[in-house]
Amino acid sequence: EDFYEFGTDVRIRGHLLATINAEGPISEMVLFRRVARAWGIARIGNRISKRLEGLVPRECNRTLGGMTTFYWPAGIEPKSWRGLRVHDDHRLETCRHITEVCTEEIANLAAWLLAHNGRMDAQALARNVCMLVGMERVTDEALKHGRNGVDHLCESGRAIQQAGKVVSSDV
Numbered sequence: 001e002d003f004y005e006f007g008t009d010v011r012i013r014g015h016l017l018a019t020i021n022a023e024g025p026i027s028e029m030v031l032f033r034r035v036a037r038a039w040g041i042a043r044i045g046n047r048i049s050k051r052l053e054g055l056v057p058r059e060c061n062r063t064l065g066g067m068t069t070f071y072w073p074a075g076i077e078p079k080s081w082r083g084l085r086v087h088d089d090h091r092l093e094t095c096r097h098i099t100e101v102c103t104e105e106i107a108n109l110a111a112w113l114l115a116h117n118g119r120m121d122a123q124a125l126a127r128n129v130c131m132l133v134g135m136e137r138v139t140d141e142a143l144k145h146g147r148n149g150v151d152h153l154c155e156s157g158r159a160i161q162q163a164g165k166v167v168s169s170d171v
Contacts, residue, residue, distance in 0.1 A: 003039045004051070013055045020060050021073045025102045028069040063102060066145070070102040084108040087134030095134030098145040106149020109133070111158055114168040122166050125150050
């Protein structure tokens with residue numbers, strides 16, 4: 001019940017900001033799930049989503065990846081960001097689904113793979129990106145998200161596609 005009290009806005013906004021700064025870029029669904037659970041809320045409905053959406057600090061950048069909004073820590077410019085997070089086999093909590101990863105990070109993961117493996121088939125590159133974030137089973141939907149990131153990498157000029165193969169333009 002405290003969650004809906006006007007006096008808790010500052011605390012909820014602070015929790016949102018702390019989570020974005022610690023985990024960003026972070027998908028809206030993951031962000032809202034983390035904050036709601038911290039408030040003892042197990043299920044997120046439309047009412048809770050709207051409340052949280054209205055409390056996300058304005059200084060945080062937002063990007064749209066497909067139908068998903070991603071929130072970025074203040075001061076980070078998505079177009080020039082080169083960060084990435086790889087799944088740690090020893091820590092289950094580092095597993096993510098590719099749909100929870102922004103296009104910019106998928107592109108960065110693809111660039112990292114190209115830097116370490118050289119030229120790769122575009123489909124294999126997308127599959128390997130999915131596996132890097134912790135997916136054991138890569139579905140067609142996941143491959144589509146992976147390919148979007150590979151395409152983003154090429155559109156940004158950081159890689160080139162030639163005859164179905166992708167190569168880093170830094171080589």
